[in-house]
Amino acid sequence: MSSELTLTPKQKSPNGEPCCEPVVYPDVERAEAERMAEIAKALGDPIRLTLIDVLRKHAGKVCVCELVPLFDVSQSTLSHHLKKLRVAGIVDSERQGLWAYYYVNPEALEELSAWLS
Amino acid sequence: MSSELTLTPKQKSPNGEPCCEPVVYPDVERAEAERMAEIAKALGDPIRLTLIDVLRKHAGKVCVCELVPLFDVSQSTLSHHLKKLRVAGIVDSERQGLWAYYYVNPEALEELSAWLS
DNA sequence: CGTATCTATTGACAAATATGAATGGAACTG
DNA sequence: CAGTTCCATTCATATTTGTCAATAGATACG
Numbered sequence: 001m002s003s004e005l006t007l008t009p010k011q012k013s014p015n016g017e018p019c020c021e022p023v024v025y026p027d028v029e030r031a032e033a034e035r036m037a038e039i040a041k042a043l044g045d046p047i048r049l050t051l052i053d054v055l056r057k058h059a060g061k062v063c064v065c066e067l068v069p070l071f072d073v074s075q076s077t078l079s080h081h082l083k084k085l086r087v088a089g090i091v092d093s094e095r096q097g098l099w100a101y102y103y104v105n106p107e108a109l110e111e112l113s114a115w116l117s
Numbered sequence: 118m119s120s121e122l123t124l125t126p127k128q129k130s131p132n133g134e135p136c137c138e139p140v141v142y143p144d145v146e147r148a149e150a151e152r153m154a155e156i157a158k159a160l161g162d163p164i165r166l167t168l169i170d171v172l173r174k175h176a177g178k179v180c181v182c183e184l185v186p187l188f189d190v191s192q193s194t195l196s197h198h199l200k201k202l203r204v205a206g207i208v209d210s211e212r213q214g215l216w217a218y219y220y221v222n223p224e225a226l227e228e229l230s231a232w233l234s
Numbered sequence: 235c236g237t238a239t240c241t242a243t244t245g246a247c248a249a250a251t252a253t254g255a256a257t258g259g260a261a262c263t264g
Numbered sequence: 265c266a267g268t269t270c271c272a273t274t275c276a277t278a279t280t281t282g283t284c285a286a287t288a289g290a291t292a293c294g
Contacts, residue, residue: 191254215261
């Protein structure tokens with residue numbers, strides 16, 4: 001699983017002489033770091049990244065039956081990928097009869113993009 | 118019941134009515150998708166993400182001996198994380214005597230940020 | 235009703251990952 | 265030289281991930 005994140009104080013240099021002058025601290029809150037990492041991790045697969053690209057370029061809701069033949073993986077594998085994106089809050093889905101439609105929730109991507117800039 | 122879902126051909130809807138009108142294609146090149154996924158995957162861990170944050174906020178080169186005590190993991194584990202970031206092209210490092218200094222290579226993060234926007 | 239279709243889930247497995255102890259290697263110190 | 269310090273690497277292990285076959289669930293149709 002993802003690693004824990006406990007921030008302990010700075011150690012002192014062995015011989016008294018500092019290896020470098022700055023004392024650095026992470027100033028991302030733990031919760032934010034984990035949220036960003038969650039989004040990034042969900043994007044960390046070529047299939048999922050391409051899924052996002054497809055959904056985003058289409059700017060609408062896309063049926064799963066359109067997505068499946070675009071990739072060289074089984075239907076169940078694609079379903080797993082879509083679920084990962086859904087759990088990470090990057091996409092949402094909607095059922096209409098037999099079909100399921102997926103679409104991008106832009107907020108998550110914007111969060112990460114903002115953090116990167 | 119035999120799910121003979123071959124993935125190449127687009128399946129047609131049962132009653133002839135399309136489930137959705139658009140035919141979608143991924144227009145990210147495979148290589149780009151894999152590169153973006155590589156960057157995102159490297160960021161997909163709270164420790165590595167916080168490392169990036171620390172290095173970036175400092176806007177200079179930071180000694181590993183400053184980084185290790187910030188996290189609740191062993192020195193070797195942190196070294197593993199730094200290597201992952203290095204291999205992904207997100208950070209670079211420089212040796213000075215006993216110490217190793219790490220710093221962010223902004224290009225990789227900008228690539229991903231640009232892709233997200 | 236029964237059957238077919240679409241999607242999600244379960245179960246199983248190999249591969250990848252995160253982690254730390256132990257070790258190696260380089261460079262400084264006395 | 266011998267000892268010490270910092271960092272990287274190797275090795276081992278537990279967990280997570282990606283994948284597919286099979287199945288389940290839901291809904292449409294005749």
